[in-house]
Amino acid sequence: MAYRQTDKVAARLAETRAAILAAARGLVAEGGFAAVQMSEIAKQAGVATGTLYRYFSSKEALCRELFREVSAREMGMLATIASSHEPASERLVKVLRTFAGRAVKGRRLAYALLAEPVDVNLAEERAFFRRTHAEIFASILEDGIENGEIPNIDVRIAAACIAGAIPTALIGPLAPQSHELDSNPDRVVEEIVKFCLAGVGITLAAGQEQNRERRTVA
């Protein structure tokens, strides 16, 4: 036995790996996946191009992992809210607000995750990401229908509509101007959430609305 990786080395490798992913994440946040080049990642991470291939078998693999890492956090947040024990309509409102709110705050990243033109392999990851969203929405809708909070609609279709409406209205060419989103993000988010809720037959109660107003002013 002439060589065995020590903890110190393992830690250093993990660090390098993290640095590579961090560099890639930075590039994505700046210019989307389109701006990600292996040579540039390497430069930003402070390693040589070839080194990347000691950690990831290909650019595709690297991008996939990055995509998963970033999207998993988002999905986790939504899933947590969705699995709480509140009434379905409450959960739906929270999930929609969270989804939309986070998309506004991290628009660049949200664009990369949701809307940016990417190639097929990443499109697969994205499809999973979006499908998960839709499933989260659908599960809440089902609960709501079961206990009569929501009228009997096709949950899969409604969920897909929501999953399409929110990103489209917030990012990309149909989104409001950036300065509007920056100056008054809550108003836009609320308007979109209102549309989606109305789409599934829910009208915001007065209390929820007021709550919103207060937040907006604050």
Next chain:
Amino acid sequence: MAYRQTDKVAARLAETRAAILAAARGLVAEGGFAAVQMSEIAKQAGVATGTLYRYFSSKEALCRELFREVSAREMGMLATIASSHEPASERLVKVLRTFAGRAVKGRRLAYALLAEPVDVNLAEERAFFRRTHAEIFASILEDGIENGEIPNIDVRIAAACIAGAIPTALIGPLAPQSHELDSNPDRVVEEIVKFCLAGVGITLAAGQEQNRERRTVA
């Protein structure tokens, strides 16, 4: 004056040009813009690669023109409906049904126009296309609000929601399985339209619903 283009030649050139665009359209309809290669277009059109460059300055120019040609037809149909003199809610229903219905029928093409990953220059064309949709929706909504058919909402945001919901729910990873769309396209379309109408505060009247039922059975 040794050479002047005759009508016959002009006609032939126009024909070749059309053949090139038709070949490209065929490729797009089959495999999206990603499947479009200059050499393949040339082969399908029965000309040499170099010839393409006598008609279009670049691949980008060719694809742009193709995109415009195809999308102009779609936008024209919607615009015609939108500018009729019926009540706003009627027009909205018709526009949504047309938009969704056509997308289902020509799913492959709709995918290419609306959802397929494409590169930046084409994304520009697509942005125009989608913005036009949203404007059509918005103008109808405005009319509806003005004469009290529709509650007072932010029309731009609602329009963007609609423009996002319909394609997402019909094509791409969140769409129903293809066989479901083929066996019962009207049901899916109606469900989506219902969501969008509810989103802007319209409930389908009984007569309109019945109308739908009849069409579905026929």
Next chain:
DNA sequence: GCACACCCTGAACCATGGTTCACTTCTTCA
């Protein structure tokens, strides 16, 4: 400190696919 395995390097390599261009073929018209 020696041998061995592992890690890092970055310039060279290669695949892809759009674009060019020297050449051939076709049209026009005197």
Next chain:
DNA sequence: TGAAGAAGTGAACCATGGTTCAGGGTGTGC
């Protein structure tokens, strides 16, 4: 019919950017 200009050809060219690999450096265990 033949000279001039337009249209067509397709193999060669080239830019881009992911991937490889031979060689040098670093850790490990004896």
